[in-house]
Structure formats: C-alpha cells, structure tokens
Amino acid sequence: MSRKGPIPILRVGNVLLTTIHIDLQDTIAAAFQEDVLTEIEKTGAHGIVVDISGLDEVDTHVARILAETGAMARLMGTRAVLVGMRPEVAATLVRMGYAMGAIETALDVDDGLRLLGGRPKG
Amino acid sequence: MARLGFDERELQSRRAIFELHDEDLQRLTAIRAIAERHMAEVVDGFYALLLGHPGTRRFLTDDAQVARLKRTQSAYFLQLFDGRCDLPYVENRIRVGAVHERIGLAPKWYIAAYRRYLALLLERVVLDIPDRAEALAAYQSLKKIVAFDMSIAIDTYIAANLESLGRHQAAIRELSTPVIRVHERLLLLPLVGAIDSQRAQQVMEMVLVRVIEEKARAIIIDIAGVPVVDTKVADHLLKTTAAVKLIGAQTILTGISAQVARTIVQLGVDISSMHTLARLSEGIELGLELVGKRIAPKEPS
Amino acid sequence: MGSLAFESQTLSSETMAIDREEDIVHVRKRARMLAQARGFDAFACAALTTAASELARNVWVHGGGGQATLEELSDGNRFGIRMVFRDQGPGIADLERALQGGYSTARSLGLGLSGTRRLVEDFAIDTRPGEGTRVTITKWTRF
Numbered sequence: 421m422s423r424k425g426p427i428p429i430l431r432v433g434n435v436l437l438t439t440i441h442i443d444l445q446d447t448i449a450a451a452f453q454e455d456v457l458t459e460i461e462k463t464g465a466h467g468i469v470v471d472i473s474g475l476d477e478v479d480t481h482v483a484r485i486l487a488e489t490g491a492m493a494r495l496m497g498t499r500a501v502l503v504g505m506r507p508e509v510a511a512t513l514v515r516m517g518y519a520m521g522a523i524e525t526a527l528d529v530d531d532g533l534r535l536l537g538g539r540p541k542g
Numbered sequence: 543m544a545r546l547g548f549d550e551r552e553l554q555s556r557r558a559i560f561e562l563h564d565e566d567l568q569r570l571t572a573i574r575a576i577a578e579r580h581m582a583e584v585v586d587g588f589y590a591l592l593l594g595h596p597g598t599r600r601f602l603t604d605d606a607q608v609a610r611l612k613r614t615q616s617a618y619f620l621q622l623f624d625g626r627c628d629l630p631y632v633e634n635r636i637r638v639g640a641v642h643e644r645i646g647l648a649p650k651w652y653i654a655a656y657r658r659y660l661a662l663l664l665e666r667v668v669l670d671i672p673d674r675a676e677a678l679a680a681y682q683s684l685k686k687i688v689a690f691d692m693s694i695a696i697d698t699y700i701a702a703n704l705e706s707l708g709r710h711q712a713a714i715r716e717l718s719t720p721v722i723r724v725h726e727r728l729l730l731l732p733l734v735g736a737i738d739s740q741r742a743q744q745v746m747e748m749v750l751v752r753v754i755e756e757k758a759r760a761i762i763i764d765i766a767g768v769p770v771v772d773t774k775v776a777d778h779l780l781k782t783t784a785a786v787k788l789i790g791a792q793t794i795l796t797g798i799s800a801q802v803a804r805t806i807v808q809l810g811v812d813i814s815s816m817h818t819l820a821r822l823s824e825g826i827e828l829g830l831e832l833v834g835k836r837i838a839p840k841e842p843s
Numbered sequence: 844m845g846s847l848a849f850e851s852q853t854l855s856s857e858t859m860a861i862d863r864e865e866d867i868v869h870v871r872k873r874a875r876m877l878a879q880a881r882g883f884d885a886f887a888c889a890a891l892t893t894a895a896s897e898l899a900r901n902v903w904v905h906g907g908g909g910q911a912t913l914e915e916l917s918d919g920n921r922f923g924i925r926m927v928f929r930d931q932g933p934g935i936a937d938l939e940r941a942l943q944g945g946y947s948t949a950r951s952l953g954l955g956l957s958g959t960r961r962l963v964e965d966f967a968i969d970t971r972p973g974e975g976t977r978v979t980i981t982k983w984t985r986f
C-alpha cells in the first residue's frame with residue numbers, strides 16, 4: 421500500500437478501517453484524505469470506519485477534515501462511519517454549534533463494522 | 543504525575559522559582575561523604591522528635607514500623623545529596639507526599655517536621671563542614687531542595703483534595719440525573735423538575751458518559767416531569783440529541799404532552815432529527831426495536 | 844471563617860510562541876496539563892483545550908503568528924485558567940460578523956470564535972485593523 425501519510429488504513433473484508441492516533445495538522449490531514457480516497461479507489465471498499473477514540477480533543481478544523489473525508493467517500497459510493505468519539509469531545513463540538521452534518525456514527529469499531537455489514541449482526 | 547501536571551517544563555520552571563540550580567546540586571554532592579557519616583544521627587534524631595509528640599506519635603504504631611520508616615528515611619536523606627533533581631526524583635517525591643496524605647497526616651505536621659529535619663541537618667551535617675563559607679553555601683542549597691520537595695508534597699495534598707471534591711460532585715450529579723438501564727444497551731432518563739442551562743449541561747454530560755459506560759444503542763429521555771418546555775429547553779434537548787448521535791447512539795424523546803407539542807411547533811423549533819413519542823411505553827417499544835428486541839405476548843401454555 | 848472573597852490572583856504565567864503549526868499543539872497540550880492539574884473535569888478540559896486550539900490556530904492562520912500567554916488563577920474558592928492570544932496581524936475587519944459564527948475569510952467553518960465564546964466563562968476581543976488582535980478567555984473550575 422503506497423501511503424502518503426502516517427495514518428495506516430487497514431482492509432477488513434470489504435471495508436476499510438483507519439485509526440487516527442495523531443494530530444491532524446495540515447500536511448498530515450491532506451495526506452490522510454488522499455490516502456483514504458486512493459484506497460477506496462483501489463479496493464472499491466463499500467465502507468470505511470474511522471476510529472477517533474484516541475483523540476482527546478477535536479477542534480472545528482479537525483472536525484471539518486473528518487466530515488469532509490466522509491463526504492468525499494460518500495461521493496465515491498462508500499459509506500463512512502465515524503466511531504469512538506469520546507463524550508467530552510462530542511459535548512464540546514455540539515456546544516460550539518457543530519454537529520458534523522450527516523456523517524454516520526457508531527459507538528466503537530465493532531459497532532461500526534457491524535453497521536457496514538462487515539460483522540455478523542448482534 | 544499527569545494529574546499534578548508535572549512535565550519537564552514544569553520541572554524547569556519550578557526549579558527556577560526555587561533557584562535550585564545545578565551548582566546547588568553539585569554543592570550537595572560535594573558534602574555527601576559528610577552527610578553519610580551523620581545519616582544515622584539525623585534519622586534517629588528525627589524519629590525521636592516524631593515519637594515525642596502526640597500529634598505525630600499516633601502515626602507510629604510499633605517498633606517494626608519505625609524501623610522500616612527509618613530505612614525509607616535514610617534513602618530519602620541520601621537522595622538529597624545525589625545531585626539529581628529530575629522527573630524520577632519528582633515522581634519519588636510525589637509518592638512520598640501521597641503516602642502522607644493517605645495516612646491523614648495534616649500538612650502542618652508535615653511542614654513542622656520538615657523544619658525540625660532541617661534543623662538537624664544544620665546541627666549535624668552543615669556544622670561539620672570545615673570551611674565556613676562553604677558550609678553556609680551548602681546550607682542554602684539544602685534549604686532550596688527541601689523547600690522544592692515541600693512544594694511538591696503540598697501539591698499532592700491539593701490534588702488529592704480536588705479529587706475527592708470531584709467525586710462528591712459526581713455523586714450529587716448522579717442523584718439529580720438518574721440514568722436507568724432498561725435493557726441491555728437501552729437506557730432511560732426520566733427528567734423531573736426545571737431545566738436551566740447549567741442543569742442541561744450536566745444532563746448532557748451524564749447522558750453521554752452513561753451511554754459509553756453501558757455501550758447503549760439508544761437512550762430514552764422522558765420529559766413528562768419537566769414543568770416548562772420553552773425554546774431554551776428544546777434547544778438543550780436538541781443539543782443532547784446531536785451529541786448522543788456523535789458518539790454513535792440515538793435519543794428517543796417521550797412524555798410530550800399536547801401543551802409541549804403546541805409550544806414546540808409555535809416556537810418553530812425543528813425537532814425532525816429526534817424520535818419523539820407521547821408515551822414512555824411507546825418509547826420503550828421503539829428502544830427495544832433499536833436494540834433488536836420486541837415485547838411479545840406470552841404464549842398460552 | 845466562611846468563604847473569603849478574594850480578588851482573583853494570578854498564580855503563574857507563561858508565554859509561548861505561535862510561529863509554526865506545531866506550536867498550536869504545544870499550546871493546547873500545555874493548556875490541558877494545567878487544567879488537569881487544577882482539577883478541571885474531562886468535559887471542562889476538553890472545552891478549554893479546544894478553545895486553545897481554535898484561538899492558537901486563528902493566530903497562526905489569520906494573524907500570521909504571535910504568542911499565547913497561559914495563566915493560572917485563583918479567586919479563593921476556585922481555580923481558573925486564563926489564556927491570552929496575541930498577534931500583530933491584519934486585525935478583524937468585521938468583528939460582529941466574525942463573532943456571529945459561520946463566517947470565515949479562510950473558507951473554513953467560521954465557528955472558532957463563536958464556538959469558543961460558548962465554551963468559556965469570560966471572553967474578550969481587542970482588535971485593530973492593521974495592528975493585530977488579542978483574544979482573552981478564562982475558564983473556572985466548577986466549584
């Protein structure tokens with residue numbers, strides 16, 4: 421896999437899984453978006469799970485990158501599910517007046533994969 | 543350590559406050575041999591003092607414990623002359639402070655005992671340094687590192703107090719926002735009483751925390767017990783719904799009376815993003831459906 | 844003794860440069876460290892560090908760099924953290940619109956200023972066209 425950025429993207433069956441564990445500064449964010457889209461193009465994955473349980477803070481800049489990446493994936497026919505957002509992160513974003521648009525969400529990676537049909541229903 | 547906010551930067555800034563420079567540490571290493579010679583006297587003298595006062599004696603239960611503490615104290619004593627004041631050193635000091643806090647030794651005893659300790663160091667160690675100017679300088683350095691240590695211990699006391707205050711507050715919040723587990727992965731919050739913006743924020747936080755704790759798929763918020771639902775309250779409920787969605791669960795709003803329905807529509811609040819139902823029982827049915835369960839009549843046997 | 848009403852008092856103050864994008868992270872991490880040490884809970888910590896991110900990013904993106912000053916306060920009952928973000932950039936021409944939210948000259952979300960304002964107890968802006976901008980925020984522990 422020819423990744424441009426430091427954030428790995430894994431393949432789980434027909435679905436992609438990526439865990440964001442570092443700060444999405446400008447260069448990293450751009451590389452991340454490009455990596456996601458390239459990977460979708462290459463694999464034709466029908467869904468992508470983006471795990472942000474490692475982020476203890478998400479400002480509007482990062483939130484926008486996440487929402488945008490989801491929207492781009494959707495345009496390519498791939499469902500994007502954001503998982504693992506921490507309570508304090510969600511409360512902060514909502515208080516700031518940003519609810520991240522129409523992006524799909526799930527509690528954790530398991531639920532996210534299940535939502536995309538990557539795991540048996542439970 | 544994280545709790546106390548101690549990192550390299552804090553270490554450097556604190557050392558600067560106490561004017562604890564590398565020269566001070568070197569000066570202390572230089573008199574280590576003298577210090578070692580007097581270690582037993584200082585430590586024994588210190589415990590004699592502690593045992594002589596009822597306020598500190600009550601912490602010293604038996605001889606074996608005193609012997610053990612003396613060994614710890616000797617190690618501590620030598621560390622003062624190790625010439626090191628880095629993060630591991632601080633970590634060690636935090637541990638010492640935490641132990642004293644845990645056994646309930648009030649800071650006044652800690653500080654008073656430390657003053658005595660310093661007096662012993664002066665009498666036994668510093669006065670044994672032949673050169674007067676050198677002795678004076680060494681004493682200044684000793685006072686710096688001792689004051690530095692005390693500041694860390696006091697911070698440990700404060701952090702522990704803050705933590706217990708936080709626990710009390712959490713307990714109070716839990717009582718005013720009782721989130722109940724209805725079924726696996728389904729929660730219920732019956733809201734009773736007026737909701738101002740401070741309470742609304744607490745409700746949101748509690749709901750989010752409980753959803754994560756219980757890995758809930760949905761939470762039912764029943765507002766039948768809320769006397770006034772105005773734009774502000776509606777807005778808070780919408781925000782909570784949005785936040786619940788962000789962490790990957792759903793909100794079902796129940797207990798909406800005709801009056802409330804009228805208000806919400808007249809106020810022009812858009813609640814299309816919410817599941818809303820009149821009765822709690824309907825909410826529970828919908829909630830069960832969301833977690834893949836159903837209420838069915840009992841088979842006649 | 845009851846509670847004594849103190850003037851709020853500055854316990855510490857430090858200034859950090861915001862010259863590169865990484866500095867945004869440094870400021871934010873430092874803010875989190877201070878908040879945690881002073882007993883801010885997870886929600887208050889997230890609010891404070893997010894505010895720090897937003898304002899530090901504004902200094903860097905819109906103000907062309909500047910400084911952040913982080914202060915620990917006490918009013919005798921509670922701890923507070925005050926942050927001052929300063930730059931010598933172009934200033935904010937239409938402050939009212941910038942504070943309304945949803946307005947951005949950088950084609951971003953435009954929720955940084957308006958959102959930050961909702962996350963903290965005190966919020967003040969001093970901006971002059973051609974001279975620069977200073978945003979001061981304060982957040983207090985809840986007890």
Ligand SMILES: Nc1ncnc2c1ncn2[C@@H]1O[C@H](COP(=O)(O)OP(=O)(O)O)[C@@H](O)[C@H]1O
Pocket residue numbers: 897901902905906930932933934935941944946947948949950951952953954955956957976
């Ligand atoms: N430090 C600053 N210097 C100059 N202009 C600023 C500064 N901070 C904010 N602004 C202006 O206010 C607008 C709104 O800021 P903000 O709410 O943070 O949204 P965003 O950064 O997404 O544009 C910015 O687009 C910019 O025009």
Ligand SMILES: [Mg+2]
Pocket residue numbers: 897900901953954955956
């Ligand atoms: Mg901004």
